[in-house]
Amino acid sequence: MLLQRLPRGLAVGIAALLLSLPLAAQSDYPRAVRLGIAFINAPGVTNTETRYRNALLVGAGWNRLPLYWNEVERQPGFYDWGAYDRVVADDARHGLRTNLILLGIPSFRRDGNVPAGLYAPTFSDGSDALGGSKSPHPSNAWANFVYAAVLRYKPAGIGSGGGGVRVWEVWNEPDLGMFWSGTVQDYARLLKVAYLVIKYVDPDARVMFGGLADGDPPTGARDYLNSTLLWIGQDSGRVANHWYFDILALHTYTNPLRSRRAVERARETMGRFGIDRPIWLTETGLSVWDDYPGPTWTSGAPADRSLRGTQRQQAAYVIQSTVLAWAAGAEVVFWHQLYDDCGNQAPGAEAGDAHGLFRNESGAACFGAHPQPGSPRLAAGAFLTLAQLLGRETIFTSVITNLNGEAFSVTFDTGILSASKRITVAWSRRGRPRIEVPASALGAVVTSPNEGVFSLTPVNGWYTLDLPDVGALDTPFGSTGEVAYVGGSPYLMVEVLPPGVVGAQLRARLPGQPAEPLYPGSEPIGTPTLAPTATTAPTATIGAAPTPRPIPTFDTTLVLAPPVPFIGALPAISPAAFGLSWGAYDPISVAAYLVWVRVDGGDWSPWQTTTATEGVYTGEAGRVYEFAVWAVNRAGGWSQNVELVPMASTRVE
Helix, strand or coil: CCCCCCCHHHHHHHHHHHHCCCCCCHHHCCCEEEEEEECCCCCCCCCHHHHHHHHHHCCEEEEEEEEEHHHHEEECCEECCHHHHHHHHHHHHCCCEEEEEEECCCHHHEECCEECCCCCCCECCCCCCCCCCCCECCCCHHHHHHHHHHHHHCCCCCCCCCCCCCEEEEEECCCCCCCCCCCHHHHHHHHHHHHHHHHHHCCCCEEEEEEECCCCCCCCCCCHHHHHHHHHCCCCCCCCCHHHCCEEEEEEECCHHHHHHHHHHHHHHHHHCCCCCCEEEEEEECCECCCCCCCHHHCCCHHHHCCCECHHHHHHHHHHHHHHHHHHCEEEEEECCCECCCCCCCCCCCCCCCCCCECCCCCCCCCCCCCCCCCECHHHHHHHHHHHHCCCCEEEEEEEEEECCCEEEEEEEEEECCEEEEEEEEEECCCCCEEEEECCCCCEEEEECCCEEEEECCECCEEEEECCCCCCCCCEECCCCEECCCCCCCEEEEEECCCCCCCCCCCCECCCCCCEEEECCCCCCECCCCCCCCCCCCCCCCCCCCCCCCCCCCCCCCCCCCCEEEECCCCCEECCEEEEEEEEECCCCEEEEEEEEEECCCCEEEEEEECCCEEEEECCCCCEEEEEEEEEECCCCECCCCCCCCCEEEEEC
């Protein structure tokens, strides 16, 4: 049963209002440990405080950016860390964790396609072994750069800014020639040297296999991960050194189903070598074509907007890609990126990729001419919704269900502190299907960044959802002929579970048809740990079964209690113009209010969306006016009074 829907225009408006509010105290913002954003800040970026404010308002917990060797060592032996010192310190000051990517080669440190001395011993004692007191080998330029970077930015390092870097990504997209022109064997060596140096300087740091762009080759003809592991498999020190990586990074774009397939395929590949590692999506995104600087002039030429979508599709993609990746076992997902910035184009270009959750500010180096500079796209609200509902929770179980190709549903059983929830995310894949979701509580709240908020009550133990109509991209994905299909706007349905219900693994269905699970998802995937990573080496060898990975835990201390709104009492009789006051009890601090009015018992209508706590209402003689209010806090948490009931009333005479 639909009780009350927040109109879509108002939902978008209040999201924009929330994202335009001044930056509050840093402790007011929960950082989603499962969610990051690329280029929140980076060297050369301006308006940094505005960028941090927007990233915090949508719930980001991580900043990802490249640390270019060729930018810090411009002359042999002389490092200029100033720009990166500022970024790492700013991340720490704003409570964000930093994922730094080590890449780039100064021209004077290059030997063909690789750093000079890459195959020289890692350490000064002539070995590639940890232990003892040593320094990088003077002939291994890469080892010396990594040593200097980690020594500076580890916690308590001179450039840590009170925080420090604990996740180091070794190169970006080494499977693409535009980033890495060495061989697979060269990359395996690059990864090994970086791992040994990083662990020597900071044993508690985590080393990440550089994000792979081609993580889901449909033909299997090109599998960079498999090829790299074959080289590492010949290394006698692989077991003692954890196969030289702690986390595997993947990149997926355009088609949300690739996010699931890439994660599953990577786990299968690692399993063939008897290893198991956490998987992160350090880039996922969809560029829009119907908003500047996307190629908006292509409305009549679909081929010219290949691999792009509309703003509504981008918002849908944020949720679809992320929940599919999480359910398949990914731990952390990074959106690419916070702003459009230069959109992979040179300054001065007429058009570029518009991946940003936010449009560029006026005066930006590129694409600063939007009529609403700095404003959020719909995707910003979608990201915030994920951060609020799933970004900080422990996920106990997850299951993906394919409903005969017409719709997908992803169900998570989660908990934060003492509260357990079942969150079902569903979207159409064809048309506008009706689906049924088994009820685990007496009611549920459903939200969608594009469609609004409403509540449901089950009938005979099932909720019924009519999913929004699907939208498709205009061109095939890549050269495989696979349709790059972003489904309809997702619904996110939340139930608060009674004791003992967690882990029931219930699945959605089409009316009268059994559900068909696409991915069993019964393995608890936990929450990424922020504690130091153990350095004890696994005993797995090639061909052995993967060793079960302990479930990471995240100990949170911030209670995300929703606001509890109230309205001041009104007299029984009021003049035509009368005052009204409202507010909310909230431990985080209220960001905005939506005040509703009902005349003579008719339909509820929004009176105003505001940050104020009082106003004057003008009515007509002989009519009865009833008021209700919703509140949203700076963490994106809405009050729980979804069903509108009068909180104050008066009669005008």
